[in-house]
Amino acid sequence: MEPVTLTTDRLLLRTVGPDDTEAVYRAAQDPVMQRWISQFPSPYSREHAEALTGQIVPDGWAGDSMYTFGLFLRGEAPGGEGPGGAELTGMLGITMRALGVGEVGFWAVREHRGRGYVGEATLAAARWAFTALSVDRLEWRAEVGNVASRAVAERAGFAVEGTLRSGVNNKGVRRDCWVGSLLPSDLGLPSTAPYLPART
Template identity: 65%
Template structure:
């Protein structure tokens, strides 16, 4: 897919490129980004170069991962957001914010814009979110964006060579008032809590 640029009331979401190497490298020095995301730690300049020059554009080229740099109109990097295709009609959103831009609702705004785009342009019917248990900042963004918390997956994330439990949540087109590409038949509430005991 050809890379696209999205705009919101306060932000510009555009593909990252070599011109963003310094900003990505500097932002990713934050210990919280290295602790709670799967970026390499320590984060070297060569990691930033590989990300903006290889991984991010490669995902657009082969339709597997759609990465946006989240910028203010001034050009300052607010963060990075990716939609990774996990299966037919299913994407997973991941994101981080530069330390100096946290707490202003920027990532919630960016996540909503990227999810609307995925529902309308990628034929996605479900966007998943996962974060390691304890990542309260990411959970707050997901909740503000309207994701429904679905539970905790044991050993659901591999980070720094260690399997860790993660929270999981989802956003559907109907949560944003959008139509689904395929029909959805929710289970009755009485069947959602647990599968039957089969012996």
């Protein structure tokens, strides 16, 4: 799939490329991100950022396996970090896990945390996934203890379903993780397949 661009009231969600490498590299120096994001090496080098923006992100779009967006402020005057002056506030990706099932992951640049940008972007990306990708279940996972990620997911409407023992591998160590889901019906959208919830 060719990369798409989404917009919210405050953000432009677009793919990242080589011009965004420096902004990604700077953001990834945050030790909080290196602690909680299992895909982030520690230390995080410029080569890691180059591989992300130059190969991993475009390959994900081309292979319909992972759809990654940079989250940029809209309407910003020239002089910001990214192309056209837009400042990177975070990133979000949807990885396809199975037929009709995607998993969302996200992070926020330290200076932009607490402003609701990632939750806003998550809702926009979820609507897009439900309507354009025929996703019927969007999952979120985070290592137990990552309360900031959990707060974003819950504000976006994800139902936390429980704890998976040894559910993530963070830099070679198996750790428990929370798992949650968002369904099209949670956003008033139809599913591509009928859903019959269990009766309790």
